[in-house]
Amino acid sequence: MFGLIGHSTSFKDARQKAMDLGYDHIAEGDLDVWCSAPPQLVEHVKVVSAIGKTIEGAYIDSCFVPEMLSRFKTARRKVLNAMELAQKKGINITALGGFTSIIFENFNLLENKQVRNTTLDWERFTTGNTHTAWVICRQLEINAPLLGIDLQKARVAVVGATGDIGSAVCRWLSQRTGVSELLLVARQQQPLKDLQKDLGGGRVLRLEEALPEADAVIWVASLPKNLQIDKSKLRKPCLMIDGGYPKNLDEKFSGSGIHVLKGGIVEFFEDIGWNMMEIAEMDVPQRQMFACFAEAMLLEFENCHTNFSWGRNNITLEKMDFIGEASLRHGFSVLRLQPNNLQAAFA
Template identity: 65%
Template sequence: MFGLIGHLTNLQHAQSVARELGYPEYADQGLDFWCSAPPQIVDHITVTSITGQKIEGRYVESCFVPEMLATGRGKTAVRKVLNAMAHAQKHGINISALGGFSSIIFEEFNLHESKQVRNIKLEFERFTTGNTHTAYIICRQVEQVSKKLGIELNKATVAVCGATGDIGSAVCRWLDARTDVAELLLIARKQERLQALQAELGRGKIMDLEEALPQADIVVWVASMPKGVEIDPTVLKKPCLLIDGGYPKNMATNIQHPGVYVVNGGIVEHSLDIDWRIMKIVNLMDVPGRQLFACFAESMLLEFEKRYTNFSWGRNQITVEKMELIGEASVKHGFRPLLSY
């Protein structure tokens, strides 16, 4: 059995979804209540592969909302993720994906050091961040959508914003090793990590955002949008492909300009309908019966393949070979990158 450990985009969204799911005691409560609310299994899921194989899963709502981080409640956020992991393990889920901020919290707060949650000793091989599949899907979106737009990678400049993160560094490795992209622009906050990545790749120009954007034919955004930072579409090349790999995804709404094409990065579409309620209720996908985050799909793929291991784990551990491996499983079972813009 696979698990999806998720959360909603904000408190208002969480209240709305709680009402739809039949949790009225959650729906009318404020942030303090949500800080103390326990995790819940709120959906039973069936996924069918194009091979005919069927698997069962559970959606675990962590009851985390991003306002907890915004109001300085880091310890609460940590507790939410750990409690959700323990809840999944307690219910016999073999492999669970940490979705959205859950994986970020796990890495930033070093939760791998927190092995005990009350009477449960966490078995980390039961959990995956899903970042390997997300990175693979983003790279395939770059390759396939650029071709549709007539952007030739062997002549293109690709800017990766968030280049030193787990997903960003993996994207850089793939573009360097598996494409003939002409130029890589590396953007991140910490110069030491940027220099290490540049040395590893043996290429790439370290730039700040304002300098890089006007030069880029393709922008891969896999970083948190700093408060007050906005992308001015008038400075971008035309055409420009912008892959929005952040969460929540809002660039398609905020950036509407002729010649700028925004793709929701790290989203896959399954070939067959998925039997679940949660994606239809949370209203985050255009086709909720088939579309989902690639990180969630990673736990499904690991269940299909019976690979019960923390496939994606830690920072900057994603290799091109692992991306190819999860990519082969993705194609085998009927998942494909979302290519619409």
Template identity: 80%
Template sequence: MFGLIGHSTSFEAARRKASELGFDHIAEGDLDVWCSAPPQLVEHVEVTSATGRTIQGAYIDSCFVPEMLSRFKTARRKVLNAMELAQKKGIDITALGGFTSIIFENFNLLQHQHVRSTTLAWERFTTGNTHTAWVICRQVENNAPALGIDLKKASVAVVGATGDIGSAVCRWLSSRTGVAELLLVARQQKPLEELREELGGGRILSLEDALPEADVVVWVASMPRTLEIDTSRLKTPCLMIDGGYPKNLDARVAAKGIHVLKGGIVEFFTDIGWSMMEIAEMEKPQRQMFACFAEAMLLEFESHHTNFSWGRNNITLEKMDFIGGASVRHGFTTLNLQGLPQAAVA
């Protein structure tokens, strides 16, 4: 059985969803009430692969909302409590979605394996970052040529290059795609230098310097609310993959010739009878989902119950090959720019 741990995109959205589900005592409460609310298993689902295999799953709402990010102890407790619930329900492999995986890594929750009387079994959980990284790379490879961008001659900027997903994207694009030049952007200089040495190339640039040079921008870092991008300095055409969370890049760079694609999202080959993706505001909630969620499903389809994506910078090309092959085999395709065909390439 697979599990998905998620949350609503805002406090108001969470209250609306709680009301729809009949949790009026939570829906009518203020943020302090929500801070103390326990996680809820809100939906069971059955999914059949393109291979014909059927698996069972469950969605757990952590009752976390982005407005709680500044409350360190609350955010930490929300994620750990949701993981405890998943384990108590006997779920074999559970994906941490949205901010829950970010909180787990940034707040170093590996130090908190004991939740009340439960010892969390790490092998039951995955961040889903390997599948997310693979999907973003395929989105670059599928969509750039359709815009007339030759990746063999292109400069690709990876913003957040030293993160778990960003570093994996750099490894893939450097060795498998063979892009002409990688522009490495991140906050800390030393990890950037270590990544460049690992890759055997790439240029370290500031965001301000990298953007005007990039034919493709892969954005896998948190975007500051105050950030302003001068679209007149960007190349056209320019493909921008919004692989961060929340996905708000399209509102920042709306301009002719700038093509923004929501990164790390996949579409299943048939409808799934669930309502959980409506919380994530997917365009096709019956088929589309975050790639991190799909990773748990893929691991269940493959009977590969392990913390497949775990720890920073542990994503290998071999793991990306494995999860990418499973993704295609079981009926997932990458989300593409509108007007372009869906692509599933092994």
């Protein structure tokens, strides 16, 4: 069985979802009540792949909401409690989705293996970052040519280049896609220089320097709230792949010649009888999901019950190949630009 650990996009949405599920006592509570609310296994599902393999899974709502991010102890407890529940339910492989993965990595929850009387078995959990990195790379390779962007001649900026997903994306684009030039952007300079050395190329730039040069921009970092960019200075066409969380590039960059694509999202080949992706505000919630969630499904399809994506900078091209081939074989496709976006590009 596979598991998915997720959460609502806001406190308001979480309260509405709890009301819909019949948890009135939680739905009517304030944020302090939600901080003490335990995780809930809210849905079971059966999925049949494109090659006829059947698996079963469960969705666990961590009862975490983004408004809790400033409460370190609460955020930490929410993720660990949800992982404990997944393990107690006997789930073979569980993906950490949304902020739960970010909290796990940034707060170094690997140091917290004991949750009450349960010793967490790390082999049962995955961040899903390998599949996310592969999906983002494929989204660039598929969609850039549709806008007339030749990747062999293009400059591609990776914002958040030194992170787990960002560094994997950089390695893939450098060695597999063969983009003309990588523009490396991140907050800390020394890790950027180390990445540049590891890649054997790429230019280290500040965000405001990279954006006007880039034919495509891959965001695997949160959009700075105070970012002020003159859109008239950006190249056109420009493809922006929003691989961060939450996905909010549309608010800053959408406009003529700038094409924003939700990054790290896949679509299954047929409808799945679940409600869980409505929480994530997917355009087609019966088929679409975050690539990190799909990684848990793929590992279950492949009987590969292991922490496939774990720690920082452990994603190899071989792992990306494995999970990418499995993704295609079992019926997943990457999210693409909508036809109206393409028509506008050549209008």
